[in-house]
Amino acid sequence: MTMNKMPESTNIMVVDDTPANLKLLQEMLQAKGYLVLTFPRGASALKAAAKNPPDLILLDINMPDMNGFEVCERLKADEVLKDIPVIFISALTETADKVKAFAVGGVDYVTKPFQFDEVNARVETHLRLRRQQLELQALNELKNHFLGMAAHDLRTPLCGIMGISELLANQLSPLPAEKQFRFFEMLLASSRFMAGIVNDLLDVSAIESGHLTIERRMVDITVPIKQSVEINEMFASPKNISIAINCQEQLPQVYADINRIEQVINNLLSNAIKYSQPGTDITVRLRHENNEVIISVADQGPGIPEKEQHKLFHAFGKTSVQPASKEDRSTGLGLLIVKKIMEAHEGRLWLYSEAGNGSEFFFSLPVTP
Secondary structure (H helix, E strand, O other), rough: OOOHOOOOOOEEEEOOOOHHHHHHHHHHHHOOOOEEEEEOOHHHHHHHHHHHHEEEEEOOOOOOOOOOHHHHHHHOOOOOOOOOOOEEOOOOOOOOHHHHHHOOOEEEEEEOOOHHHHHHHHHHHHHHHHHHHHHHHHHHHOOOOOOOOHHHHHHHHHHHHHHHHHHHHHHHOOHHHHHHHHHHHHHHHHHHHHHHHHHHHHHHHHHHHHOOOOOOOOEEHHHHHHHHHHHHHHHHHHHHEEEEEEEEOOOOOEOHHHHHHHHOOOOOOHHHHHOOOOOOOEEEEEEOOOEEEEEEEOOOOOOOOHHHHHHHOOOOOOHHHHHOOOOOOOOHHHHHHHHHHHHHHOOOEEEOOOOOOOOOEOOOOOOOO
């Protein structure tokens, strides 16, 4: 999106005690697609900003009730409003006035009489900078969330591994073989979960930094499907869950990264096993439709309530649906990774799920580059 075509939600506040200036700036900014609020007094502008913070403020200095310097100082003292960029527009041309404008928190200074092209260029620049600042803040918050979640999720299995290892080191001989086997199972499960967290975090890191590598070529999609099913049957077997492949026709090759697609299938099958009760069935379906091959993974699990499905495919997007076993845990990152891999393939990703009637996750891959 270019900055001269801002979305309608972009709010600009203009504060000036000269009606002609207000009218001129309002008309010109509205012509650029901005929502413009005008105020002839500083006090009324502050009240309005507190109720509905704008994205940027154009602020005059010489006003009767409260000068622009005071208005800016109050904005910068407010925790909610302090980051709103303020551009001063004033007839004052002395260097001291310009220095004071920056000292109280202004980001730019335009002298009157102004040229609108100059005003617009400065508005676009500071809106772009503000947007980048917000994006960086969001990424920083996400990073902190990742670190917090990773530390929390890694600590529990790590403590379990340490505790069981200590117990085995001290009591290995007296312990019955059956109990030893159970302890080793617990160690393996905890180690696998920790490795999953690390792999997911590395993949998300690569995705967020734009370094997700996709090496596509024409491939037989049944190859990674069969490999993934074979691997996941080992995890499904202890729960007496069967995995079947349903493909009733000869499929054309697809344009895909075979390793990444195997990662997608593994993730969907792992989730299906995790949320399925013992003795149920999982079905992998493949079909050719138009110019794409559609693959789906269907389970007989609890299903996902429709009102919660929007949480999926986002970082840590967990729903109220719990895994069938307390030993099964999720990082909440797997479906986000699946989504990003499919976006990189220019494919589609969707699901059909009904509470109490299982879930079926679909994705599609193009037949031609």
